[in-house]
Amino acid sequence: MAGLATLAASMGFPPVDACGPTHGTGPIIALELVRTPAALAELFGPPSCSGAFEAAQLRASWWDALAFIPAYAAFLALGAVALRGDAPRLSRIAVAVLLVAALLDQIEGLILFQIVPLWQSPPGLFDALFFTVRPKFALLGLGSVLLAALAWRGPWLGKIAALPLAAGGLASLWFLFANPHDPMMMQGHRYAWMALLALAAIGSVNARWVSRT
Numbered sequence: 001m002a003g004l005a006t007l008a009a010s011m012g013f014p015p016v017d018a019c020g021p022t023h024g025t026g027p028i029i030a031l032e033l034v035r036t037p038a039a040l041a042e043l044f045g046p047p048s049c050s051g052a053f054e055a056a057q058l059r060a061s062w063w064d065a066l067a068f069i070p071a072y073a074a075f076l077a078l079g080a081v082a083l084r085g086d087a088p089r090l091s092r093i094a095v096a097v098l099l100v101a102a103l104l105d106q107i108e109g110l111i112l113f114q115i116v117p118l119w120q121s122p123p124g125l126f127d128a129l130f131f132t133v134r135p136k137f138a139l140l141g142l143g144s145v146l147l148a149a150l151a152w153r154g155p156w157l158g159k160i161a162a163l164p165l166a167a168g169g170l171a172s173l174w175f176l177f178a179n180p181h182d183p184m185m186m187q188g189h190r191y192a193w194m195a196l197l198a199l200a201a202i203g204s205v206n207a208r209w210v211s212r213t
Contacts, residue, residue: 001074003197009068012082014059017052019045023181027053028060031062031116032133033180035126040115051185057116066111072193073102076143079196082203083150083158085211094146100141108132136178137185143193144169161199161210168192 013028020043022030027043034040044050076098084091111129147167151158172188179185203210 002071002078003200005071006068006075006193007197009063009071012067013063014056016056016060018083019043019049019053024179025181025183026168026185027115028057028064030130030181031057031112033127034115035130037126038121054116058113061109061112061116065106069102069105069109073099075193075200076102076147076196079147079148080143081199082200082207083147083154083211085150085153087150090146090150094143094150097139097146101136101143104132104136104139108136121144134176134180137180137189138173140189141173141176144172144189144196147196151196151210155209157202158199158210161195164195165192168195 016027018027018030022043025033030043031040034043044053077095078090080094080098108129111125111132115125115129144165148162148169152162152166168188168191170188172185172192175182175185176186199210
C-alpha cells in the first residue's frame with residue numbers, strides 16, 4: 001500500500017510550468033538546486049509569468065510535504081524492513097539512511113517556503129538549501145544501493161530486482177556529483193523505486209518469493 005501511495009503521490013503533484021531556464025531538469029528540481037538569488041530570479045522568469053510560477057511552486061511544496069515525502073519514506077523504510085532476512089543490522093542502517101533523507105526533504109521544504117516568496121533571501125538560506133538538498137539526494141541514492149544489497153541476499157526474484165535498484169541508486173549518485181540538472185539523476189531514483197514497487201507487489205502474493213525470513 002505504501003508503494004501505491006508513493007506512486008499516486010508522485011503522479012498527483014500540482015502542475016508547475018517553467019518560466020525560465022531549468023537547465024535540463026524539471027522546474028521543481030530546478031528550484032531545489034538554485035544557489036543564488038540571481039539563479040532564482042532567472043528561474044522565475046519575467047513578471048508576467050513569475051507570479052503564477054511562485055504560486056505553483058508553493059502548491060507543489062505543500063503536496064511534497066504532506067503527501068509525497070510521508071508516502072515515500074514509509075515505502076522505502078518498510079521495504080528495508082521487509083527485505084531484512086538474515087541481515088537485520090543492514091536493514092536498520094538502510095531504514096536510518098532513508099528516514100534521514102526524508103527528514104532532510106522536509107527541512108528543505110521549510111527553507112523553500114522562505115525562499116520562494118522572497119527572492120532576495122539571505123545567502124545563508126541558499127547555503128542551507130544546498131546542505132539539505134545534496135545530502136538528501138545522496139542518502140536516497142545510497143538507500144537504493146542498500147535496498148539492493150538486502151534484495152540480493154534473498155531468492156532469485158530479489159536478485160533480479162537488486163540489479164535496477166543498485167543501478168538506479170548508483171546512477172543517481174553519479175549524476176548528483178557530475179551534473180544534478182541532468183534528468184538521469186531523477187530517472188535513477190525512479191527506476192530504483194519502480195523495481196522496489198514491483199518486488200513489493202510480488203511479495204504481497206508470497207513473501208518467500210522475495211525475501212528469506
